[in-house]
Amino acid sequence: MTFQLPKLPYALDALEPTISADTLREHHGAHHKSYIEKTNKLQQESDLTDASLETLVQRADGALLQNAAQAWNHSFYWESMTPGDASEPGAELRTAIDATFGDLKALRELFLERAGSHFGSGWAWLVREKDGRLSVECTHDAGCPLRDGKTPLLVCDLWEHAYYLDHQHDRGAYLEGFWSLIDWARVDQRFAAASTVSDASSQPRTHGAPPTIPVSRTRSASLIGAALLGGLLTLGGCGDDSAENAGKHVDDFAEDVEDAAEDVADEAEDLIDDHDGN
Numbered sequence: 302m303t304f305q306l307p308k309l310p311y312a313l314d315a316l317e318p319t320i321s322a323d324t325l326r327e328h329h330g331a332h333h334k335s336y337i338e339k340t341n342k343l344q345q346e347s348d349l350t351d352a353s354l355e356t357l358v359q360r361a362d363g364a365l366l367q368n369a370a371q372a373w374n375h376s377f378y379w380e381s382m383t384p385g386d387a388s389e390p391g392a393e394l395r396t397a398i399d400a401t402f403g404d405l406k407a408l409r410e411l412f413l414e415r416a417g418s419h420f421g422s423g424w425a426w427l428v429r430e431k432d433g434r435l436s437v438e439c440t441h442d443a444g445c446p447l448r449d450g451k452t453p454l455l456v457c458d459l460w461e462h463a464y465y466l467d468h469q470h471d472r473g474a475y476l477e478g479f480w481s482l483i484d485w486a487r488v489d490q491r492f493a494a495a496s497t498v499s500d501a502s503s504q505p506r507t508h509g510a511p512p513t514i515p516v517s518r519t520r521s522a523s524l525i526g527a528a529l530l531g532g533l534l535t536l537g538g539c540g541d542d543s544a545e546n547a548g549k550h551v552d553d554f555a556e557d558v559e560d561a562a563e564d565v566a567d568e569a570e571d572l573i574d575d576h577d578g579n
């Protein structure tokens with residue numbers, strides 16, 4: 302699988318003055334491009350040659366993981382922003398934000414505080430946790446919440462290459478500008494998609510076809526069942542027999558069970574042979 306550098310969803314100068322065309326040209330055209338190219342090279346040298354970018358983030362290690370995560374994070378970052386007037390979260394996301402943080406203002410303060418105080422390079426995220434709660438977290442370097450089974454909803458790049466040309470060391474000014482560029486319509490879509498998947502997976506399995514039991518297993522079960530039933534019927538008829546006859550019935554029953562067990566063992570060997578043959 303060969304990954305391509307995605308096109309920006311807006312013009313190079315569309316996010317000015319917070320993010321200049323020079324920053325975006327270098328950030329997208331050099332940094333992001335480099336992560337994509339390194340991911341392609343390293344993937345060919347790995348045992349995950351057909352894996353998607355998301356799968357690489359979840360399963361790869363070392364340099365391949367770092368470059369794949371940086372490639373994924375940057376694509377997600379470009380699509381977390383939009384030019385134009387500031388928007389706000391939709392009703393469903395707003396309800397979740399209010400329930401978790403109090404209100405949007407409190408989320409903003411928390412996000413900017415965490416992102417502003419994060420030491421070194423990394424990313425600031427709004428995520429949906431596995432239990433459905435929202436949270437704000439920062440990851441170091443190439444860290445990505447996908448790795449931990451969480452659902453990213455929003456991200457801000459905290460690497461200096463994201464803001465140094467425009468704001469030098471003033472990360473706070475960059476973060477203030479970033480907040481006004483958030484594409485809340487996109488965040489709404491991500492939140493709705495995550496909620497739909499979660500709702501579907503939490504539904505009790507009361508519909509649909511029952512699981513299919515392989516024919517060989519039903520046959521084995523039938524053999525054992527027949528042996529047991531036959532034995533019970535035989536033993537049940539012992540009431541009028543002598544102790545000697547009763548003992549013979551028990552022996553016959555034991556032989557039937559042993560025969561059934563041998564049949565099951567033979568079937569198991571056949572299954573193993575079939576599997577090895579495939």
Ligand SMILES: [Fe+2]
Pocket residue numbers: 328332375458460462463
């Ligand atoms: Fe970056």
